[in-house]
Amino acid sequence: MRTTKYLPLLAICMIMTGCNSKKEAATLTTGIDLANLDTTAQPGTDFYQYACGGWIKSHPLTAEYSRFGSFDLLAENTRQQLNDLITGLSAKTDNAPGSVAQKIGDLYNIAMDSVKLNHDGAEPIKAELAAIEALKDKADIYSYLAEAQKLGVRPYFQLYIAADDKNSSVNLVQTYQGGLGMGQRDYYLEQDENTVNIRTKYQEHVGKMFQLAGYDEATAQRAVKAVMDIETRLAKAASSQVELRDPQANYNKMDLAKLKATYPTFDWDTYFSISGLNGVREVNIGQPKAMQEVANVINTVPFDEQKLYLQWNLINAAAPYLGDDIVAQNFDFYGRTMSGQQEQRPRWKRSVGIVSAALGEALGQMYVEKYFPAEAKARMVTLVQDLQGALGERIKALPWMSEPTKEKALEKLAAFHVKIGYPDKWKDYSTLQIMNDSYWANVERASQWEYNDMIGKFGKPVDRDEWQMTPQTVNAYYNPTTNEICFPAAILQPPFFDMNADDACNYGAIGVVIGHEMTHGFDDQGRQYDKDGNMKDWWTKEDAEKFNERAQVMVNFFDSIEVAPGVYGNGQLTLGENIADHGGLKVAYQALQKAMQTRPLQTVDGFTPDQRFYLAFARVWAGNIRPEEIVRLTKLDPHSLAKWRVDGALPQIDTWYTAFDVTDKDPMFIPQEKRVNVW
Ligand SMILES: [Zn+2]
Incomplete structure (x- = not known):
């Protein structure tokens, strides 16, 4: 749950240009497309516009996107490749029953079958809605919660199994707050006009969805009230996004006796037993x-209201997999109202996404076999080693950190477990059945498979070789x-990683990504974990204070950015990512300088290697x-x-000023003594 990703939203899959690691340095390009720039802008006024203005202009938002950038473009290309792989299987009629080919092909065909989906409408969830209606009393809620989570329906809270933060080789049963249809507590609590409007629309949405699921108007209105009452109570008790980033505050391990004493009305025995956690x-x-608050709500809210809340959780979870009227209403709220998306993605894109989620590593294995060259992995290994070396040098030279803390930091850096491209061991989908009953029933079985995979970790040591992302994901993470x-594999292609481009480009793009993920090991969260992944304080008191002072400069700076009229950035919420971007830039720049000692680079197209480094970074x-x-x-x-990952990050970097001759006459200028200086 605390894995730190490069991007918030998981995108799917990839494209690789023809690569050849044996290319002579002289044949490498700069990797910089001048058409992506807007040279009418000034680097020191708005570097983002200067470096990306051409790209921004030539890639206007289409109706299906609320945000579209380099990541999304790459994800689009990857999705097309996945689609080719999938449709190659779905078109066949002789896939062996039970084979991965049959599962991938059939699931896609079921997802694409709009005639059947519209014929079935809400029918695939009717039996489950009736089963909720048939629950006898509150005591039945605990067994229902345990059963529903297996099928991907998670009212009230979430259960998961992951490493114990203070004993990291051991898996621990854990809970995480949840149960909010709008996902995040602010939507229930804030009173600004925009939030109030979203809240009103959400209530309309809940009512419409109940009617689309076959309930009468009066029941739908009762449901709206029950859902809002319960979710608002849960929201008031929920931690904020900032609080969720504090690992100590979210670590509350207790034994079973204490658990039962703390939440005496919650029937833990039934819940765990049916969850498969004896x-x-x-x-x-x-x-x-x-x-x-979950325990209080279950204990005190009238049973009939809770049943409506449970039914809402089922309808909401199943909505993307039912008839088009339900899918459209679901999009209207979550896409249009919440994100400003104007149009739903075409069916084939949504279907590829579901196949890629349900059979992630099976599809991933096909993907890397076809599209991921061995040379790319080899060059990445070298790049990671270069960056690791550069971060080590920087740690040794830090003026504010004492020797004992440096020693521990260097040990942690040396202990990084590096994963590139794809896992050595693939997950086995042989127990997952894809059948021609309904789309939703297949999605439930995929959830059940995933749940079993997770529950299988109970009582077993942590498998450090398991991957938290599929190879076809355009993203990266630190755990x-x-x-x-x-x-x-999917992030290891242009504009992040280009086998045909020179070092300035690759260190500025994927190099900063690598440095970013490494720096997460030392950001405000990561620094609280030692080399073995245990949450354990390895800092001297003075060094921790100095770190916090330096981090506060970052918080204040990002707090002061007005991202939209009257809306300001949240420096505390974004602190870890901003530190990681900052460290990534400094470490990758230093690694480039070292690489240029043996592989010198020239000025090309009027841009020095240092300038190209920053242009490649911004381009991402x-x-x-x-x-x-x-x-x-x-x-x-x-x-x-x-x-702001560009215009907020670069004014903190001394060598960016030198590269583009930015001075105190330029709007982006920050006096040196006021710049962030952490890693
Ligand atoms: Zn990150």
Whole structure:
């Protein structure tokens, strides 16, 4: 749950240009397309516009996107490749029953079968809705919650199994707050006009969905009230996005006796037994206040109202997999109202996404076999080593950190577990059945498979070789409990990684991504974990204070950015990502300088190697975004907006000033003593 990703939203899959690692340096390009620039803008006024203005202009937002940038473009290309792989299987009639080919092909065909989907309408969830109606009393809720989560329906809270933060080789049963249809507590609590409007629309949405599911108007109105009452109570008790980033605050391990004493009305025995977790001895309750309110709600809210809330959770979870009227209403709220998206993605794109989620590593294996060249992995291994070396040099030279802390930091850096491209061991989907009953029933079985995969970890040591992302994901992550950095195959292509481009380009793009993930090991969260992934303080008191002082400069700076009229950035929420971007830039720049000692680079097209480094970095963040999406992401995303990952990050970097001759006459200028200086 605490894995830190490069991007908030998982995108799917990839394209690789023809690569040849044996290319002579002389044949490498700069990787910089001048058409992406807007040279009428000044680098020191708005570097984002200068470096990306051409791209932004030539890639206007289409109706199906609320945000579209380099990541999304790459994800689109990858999705096309996945589609080719999938449709190659779905067109066949002789796939062996039970084979991966049959599962991938059939699931896609079922997802694409609009005639059957519209004929069935809400029918595939009717039996489950009736089963909720038939629950006898509140005591039945616990067994229902345990059963529903297996099928991907999670009212009230979520259960998961992951490494114990303070004993990282052992898997621990954990809970996480949840149960909010709008996803995040601010939507229930804030009183500004925009939020109030979304809240009103949400209530209309709940009512319409109940009617589309076959209920009469009066029941739908009762449901709206029950859902809002319960969710508002849960929201009031929920932790904020900032509180969720504090690992200590979210670590509340207790034994079973204490768990039962703390939440005496909650029937833990029934819940764990039906969850398949017999013999649970310890649990981490991630957000105790939220769990307390869950127990109170179950215990005190009238049973009939709770049944409507449970039915809403089922309808909401199943909505994307039912008839088109339901899918359209679901999009109207979550896409149009919340994100400003104007049009739904075409069916084939949604279907590829579902196949890629349900059979992720099976499809991933086909994907890397066809599209991921061995040379790319080899060059990435070298790049990661270069970056690791550069970060080590920087740590040794830090003026503010004492020797004992440096020693521990260097040990942690040396212990990084590096994953590139794809896992060595693939997941086995042989127990997953794809059948021609309904789309939703297949999605439920895929959820059940995933649940079993997770529950299988109970009582077993943590598998450090498991991947938290599929190879076809355009993203990267750092996981503190395994001290691992991971770069899936799909991000290892242009504009991030270009086998045909020179070092200035690759160090500025994928190099900064690598440095970013490494720096997460030392950001405000990551620094609280040691080399073995245990949450354990390895800092001297003075060094920790100095770190916090330096981090506060970053918080204040991002707090002061007005991202939309009257809307400001959240420096505390985005602190870890901003530190990671900052460290990534400094480490990758230093690694480039070292590489240029043996592989010197020249000025090309009027741009020095240092300038190209910063242009390649900014290019990764080129994109367009709708106003609704700016507001939504600012509320919930621990990453700064793309524009500010460039225009907020670079004014903190001394060598950027030198590269572009930015002076105190330029609007982006920050006096040196006021710049962030952490890693
Ligand atoms: Zn990150």
